[in-house]
Amino acid sequence: MNANPVFSLHIPTRILFGCGEIKKLATETLPGKKAMIIISGGTSMRKYGYLDKVIGFLTENDVASIVYDKILPNPIKSHVMEAAAICREQGCDFIIGLGGGSTIDSAKAIAVMACNDGDFWNYVTGGSGKGRPVTKALPIIAIPTTAGTGTEADPWAVITNEEKQEKIGFGCSLTFPALSIIDPELMISIPPHLTAYQGFDAFFHAAEGFIANCATPISDLYALEAIRLLYKYLPVAVNDGKNLKARAKVAWASTLAGLVEATSSCTSEHSMEHAMSAYYPQLPHGAGLIALSEAYFETFRNDCMKRYMKMADVMTQQKSNRPSDFIDALARMKKECHVDNIKLSEWGLKEEDLPKMVQNARDTMGGLFTLDPRPLTDDEVLNIYRQSYK
Amino acid sequence: MNANPVFSLHIPTRILFGCGEIKKLATETLPGKKAMIIISGGTSMRKYGYLDKVIGFLTENDVASIVYDKILPNPIKSHVMEAAAICREQGCDFIIGLGGGSTIDSAKAIAVMACNDGDFWNYVTGGSGKGRPVTKALPIIAIPTTAGTGTEADPWAVITNEEKQEKIGFGCSLTFPALSIIDPELMISIPPHLTAYQGFDAFFHAAEGFIANCATPISDLYALEAIRLLYKYLPVAVNDGKNLKARAKVAWASTLAGLVEATSSCTSEHSMEHAMSAYYPQLPHGAGLIALSEAYFETFRNDCMKRYMKMADVMTQQKSNRPSDFIDALARMKKECHVDNIKLSEWGLKEEDLPKMVQNARDTMGGLFTLDPRPLTDDEVLNIYRQSYK
Numbered sequence: 192m193n194a195n196p197v198f199s200l201h202i203p204t205r206i207l208f209g210c211g212e213i214k215k216l217a218t219e220t221l222p223g224k225k226a227m228i229i230i231s232g233g234t235s236m237r238k239y240g241y242l243d244k245v246i247g248f249l250t251e252n253d254v255a256s257i258v259y260d261k262i263l264p265n266p267i268k269s270h271v272m273e274a275a276a277i278c279r280e281q282g283c284d285f286i287i288g289l290g291g292g293s294t295i296d297s298a299k300a301i302a303v304m305a306c307n308d309g310d311f312w313n314y315v316t317g318g319s320g321k322g323r324p325v326t327k328a329l330p331i332i333a334i335p336t337t338a339g340t341g342t343e344a345d346p347w348a349v350i351t352n353e354e355k356q357e358k359i360g361f362g363c364s365l366t367f368p369a370l371s372i373i374d375p376e377l378m379i380s381i382p383p384h385l386t387a388y389q390g391f392d393a394f395f396h397a398a399e400g401f402i403a404n405c406a407t408p409i410s411d412l413y414a415l416e417a418i419r420l421l422y423k424y425l426p427v428a429v430n431d432g433k434n435l436k437a438r439a440k441v442a443w444a445s446t447l448a449g450l451v452e453a454t455s456s457c458t459s460e461h462s463m464e465h466a467m468s469a470y471y472p473q474l475p476h477g478a479g480l481i482a483l484s485e486a487y488f489e490t491f492r493n494d495c496m497k498r499y500m501k502m503a504d505v506m507t508q509q510k511s512n513r514p515s516d517f518i519d520a521l522a523r524m525k526k527e528c529h530v531d532n533i534k535l536s537e538w539g540l541k542e543e544d545l546p547k548m549v550q551n552a553r554d555t556m557g558g559l560f561t562l563d564p565r566p567l568t569d570d571e572v573l574n575i576y577r578q579s580y581k
Numbered sequence: 582m583n584a585n586p587v588f589s590l591h592i593p594t595r596i597l598f599g600c601g602e603i604k605k606l607a608t609e610t611l612p613g614k615k616a617m618i619i620i621s622g623g624t625s626m627r628k629y630g631y632l633d634k635v636i637g638f639l640t641e642n643d644v645a646s647i648v649y650d651k652i653l654p655n656p657i658k659s660h661v662m663e664a665a666a667i668c669r670e671q672g673c674d675f676i677i678g679l680g681g682g683s684t685i686d687s688a689k690a691i692a693v694m695a696c697n698d699g700d701f702w703n704y705v706t707g708g709s710g711k712g713r714p715v716t717k718a719l720p721i722i723a724i725p726t727t728a729g730t731g732t733e734a735d736p737w738a739v740i741t742n743e744e745k746q747e748k749i750g751f752g753c754s755l756t757f758p759a760l761s762i763i764d765p766e767l768m769i770s771i772p773p774h775l776t777a778y779q780g781f782d783a784f785f786h787a788a789e790g791f792i793a794n795c796a797t798p799i800s801d802l803y804a805l806e807a808i809r810l811l812y813k814y815l816p817v818a819v820n821d822g823k824n825l826k827a828r829a830k831v832a833w834a835s836t837l838a839g840l841v842e843a844t845s846s847c848t849s850e851h852s853m854e855h856a857m858s859a860y861y862p863q864l865p866h867g868a869g870l871i872a873l874s875e876a877y878f879e880t881f882r883n884d885c886m887k888r889y890m891k892m893a894d895v896m897t898q899q900k901s902n903r904p905s906d907f908i909d910a911l912a913r914m915k916k917e918c919h920v921d922n923i924k925l926s927e928w929g930l931k932e933e934d935l936p937k938m939v940q941n942a943r944d945t946m947g948g949l950f951t952l953d954p955r956p957l958t959d960d961e962v963l964n965i966y967r968q969s970y971k
Contacts, residue, residue, distance in 0.1 A: 195825060202590075205589065208588055210587065375585070
C-alpha cells in the first residue's frame with residue numbers, strides 16, 4: 192500500500208446492531224407501506240418464529256407484507272426474476288431480506304429487477320453478463336439470521352445463473368441496504384457446522400480484503416478487528432451456540448467483514464470457490480473457502496509478509512516474526528471449529544473437474560484475480576485446487 | 582460498556598481522501614448547478630489559491646458558484662443568517678464549506694437556514710435554543726483545509742449566538758455532508774502552533790469519545806486508531822509542516838475522530854471549552870482544550886482505568902499497567918508539540934470569570950456532562966477550570 196494512499200469511504204446503510212434490535216422494525220421510519228419479505232425455501236424462518244416476528248413488527252408499523260419463500264442456499268436467477276415479477280404485480284415499495292446471505296443477496300437482486308426491464312444478467316458484469324448500468328432499485332432492508340456474508344453492510348449480491356453455471360457477485364451504490372438490523376438473538380439456533388462455515392466466510396472476507404492490493408486504511412481497520420474477533424470468538428460460538436456474547440461478537444465481526452467488502456474487496460479465493468459451488472450448488476460457500484484457504488494463503492506467504500504478521504499479531508495477541516504464523520493460527524482456528532478436515536469429494540466434486548474450475552473462476556469473477564497480492568498463473572490456480580482436494 | 586452492547590452506525594457521507602483528491606470536484610456528480618462557497622474572513626483561501634482551485638474545478642464540472650467570505654474563527658449566528666438569505670436570493674442548490682471547522686460548520690448551518698424559516702436558534706437544542714425539528718436542508722460539501730474538527734465526517738455544526746454568549750453544537754441526519762473531500766495537500770501551509778491546536782482538537786474528540794459512557798464497538802475502533810496516529814504523527818506535522826506523510830496521517834486521524842463524533846460523543850471537556858471561547862472568541866478552541874485536558878482527564882483517572890490503559894497502549898505501543906500512563910503520554914505529546922504551557926490569561930481570560938464558565942457550560946451544552954464516565958459536581962468542574970488556569 193502506498194505511503195500516501197488515496198481512498199474513499201461511503202456506506203450509506205443505516206446499521207442497527209444488538210440483541211433484541213429486531214423490534215426496531217416496529218418503530219423505525221420504513222421506506223414504504225408494503226414490503227416483500229424474501230426468505231429461503233427451508234423451514235427455519237417459520238420454525239423459529241422469525242418470519243412471524245418480522246410480519247408482526249411491520250404490522251405494528253402500519254406496513255403490509257407479502258412473502259416469497261423459495262430462495263436456495265446458492266440463490267438462482269430464475270427465483271430473482273419470479274419474485275421481481277410478483278413484486279411489480281403486487282406493488283411492493285421495498286424488499287426485506289430475512290435469513291442468510293442467499294436471501295439478502297436475492298432481496299438486493301429482486302430490488303433491482305423490480306425497477307429494471309429484461310433479464311438480471313443484462314446488468315451483471317462478468318461471465319456472459321451484459322453489464323448495463325442500473326439507475327434505480329427499490330429500497331432494501333437486510334435482517335441477517337446468520338453471521339457470515341456481511342451482505343448487510345455491503346452492496347454485493349451473489350446470484351447463480353443456473354443455465355450457464357455462472358455464480359457472480361453484482362452490486363452498485365443502489366444495492367446497499369437502506370437499513371440493516373443485526374440481532375444476534377436470531378442466530379442462536381444455527382447448528383455448529385454452519386456456524387463454522389459462515390464464520391469462516393466472514394474471516395476470509397476480512398483476510399482477503401486485508402491482503403488485497405486495493406486495501407485502504409479504513410478497510411484495514413475493519414479487517415483486523417474482524418480477524419481478531421473471529422479468532423477469539425468463533426470457536427466459542429461453534430462449541431457453545433447458546434453463548435450470546437460469542438454470537439454477538441461473531442455477528443459484529445461478520446458485519447465488519449462486510450464493511451471490508453464495501454471498502455476493499457475479496458480476492459481470487461472467492462472466485463475459485465464460486466466456480467466450485469456454481470457446479471456443485473450443494474457445497475456450502477464457507478466449506479469451499481475453508482478447503483481452499485491453506486493452499487491459497489500459502490501461495491502468497493512471501494508476497495505480503497508484513498500483512499500476514501499483522502494478522503497473526505491480532506489473532507494470537509503476540510508479536511509475530513514470520514508470515515507463516517498467520518497460516519499456523521488459521522490452521523489452529525479451523526481445528527478448534529472442527530473444520531480442519533473438509534473433504535470436497537463428499538459434496539460430489541471430482542478431481543477431473545478441477546481444470547474446468549480454473550477456467551470458470553477466470554471467466555466469471557476474473558476481476559478478483561487482479562486484486563491478489565500478485566498475479567497467479569493458471570498453473571498456480573490449478574495447484575491450489577489440487578492441494579485443497581480431498 | 583455492556584458486554585452485549587446495542588448500537589448503531591450511519592454515516593451517509595461519501596468521503597474521498599488523499600493527496601490531490603480536490604480535483605475530483607471536477608468529475609464527481611454534484612448535487613446541483615449552483616454552489617455557494619463559504620470561506621473565512623481571513624486571507625488564506627485566496628492567498629494559497631484554494632478558492633480559485635475550487636471555483637475552477639466547479640466550472641469544469643459545469644457548476645456556477647458565489648462566495649460568502651466573512652466567517653470568523655468562532656463562527657457567529659448573524660453570518661449564518663446573512664449567508665442563508667443570500668443563498669435563497671441567488672438560488673443556490675448546495676453549499677460548500679472550504680476551510681477550517683468554522684467555515685464547514687457554518688456551511689452546515691447555512692444549508693439548514695436556506696430551507697427553514699425564522700432564526701437559527703429556533704432549531705438549536707440547548708441554551709435558549711427552541712429545538713424545533715429540521716426536516717430539510719440543502720446538500721453540503723465539506724473541503725477541510727485544516728486537520729482537527731472532523732466536521733467533514735459528522736453532522737455537527739458549532740455556532741456562537743453572539744448576543745447570548747452561547748456556543749452550541751447542532752446537528753441532525755441532514756447536516757452530514759453529502760460529500761467530503763479531504764486533501765492533505767491543502768493543509769501544508771498551516772503554521773506549527775495551529776497544526777498543534779487543531780490536531781489536539783481531533784485527539785480530544787477521539788479520547789473523549791473513547792471514555793464517553795455512550796462509546797460503542799465501532800466508535801472505539803475509530804477512536805483508538807485516531808489516538809494512535811495522532812500520538813505518532815502530530816509532533817512530526819507540527820515540527821515539519823512540509824512532511825506530507827505526517828500531514829496525511831494527521832488528516833486521516835482527524836476524519837476518524839469525526840467518525841467518533843458521529844458514533845459516540847465528546848464529553849464535558851468540550852462543554853467547558855465552549856464556555857470559555859463563547860466569552861473569549863479569540864481563544865482557539867484547541868488551545869482551550871489543551872489547557873483543560875490534564876485536569877479533566879486526571880479527574881476520571883480511576884473511573885475508567887481499563888480505557889485509559891488501552892489509550893496508553895496504542896500511544897506508547899507498550900502494554901500499560903496503570904491509568905496514569907495515558908496522562909503521562911498526553912503530557913509528552915503536548916511537550917513534543919510545544920503546547921505544554923498554554924496560558925489562558927494570554928487570551929484575556931480572568932480568574933474571576935471561572936465560576937460563570939461553570940454555569941455557561943452547564944446551560945449551553947449540559948447534555949455532554951451526562952456522557953462523562955461519571956457525573957461531575959459543580960465544584961469539580963470549577964476545580965478543573967482553576968487547575969487549568971495560568
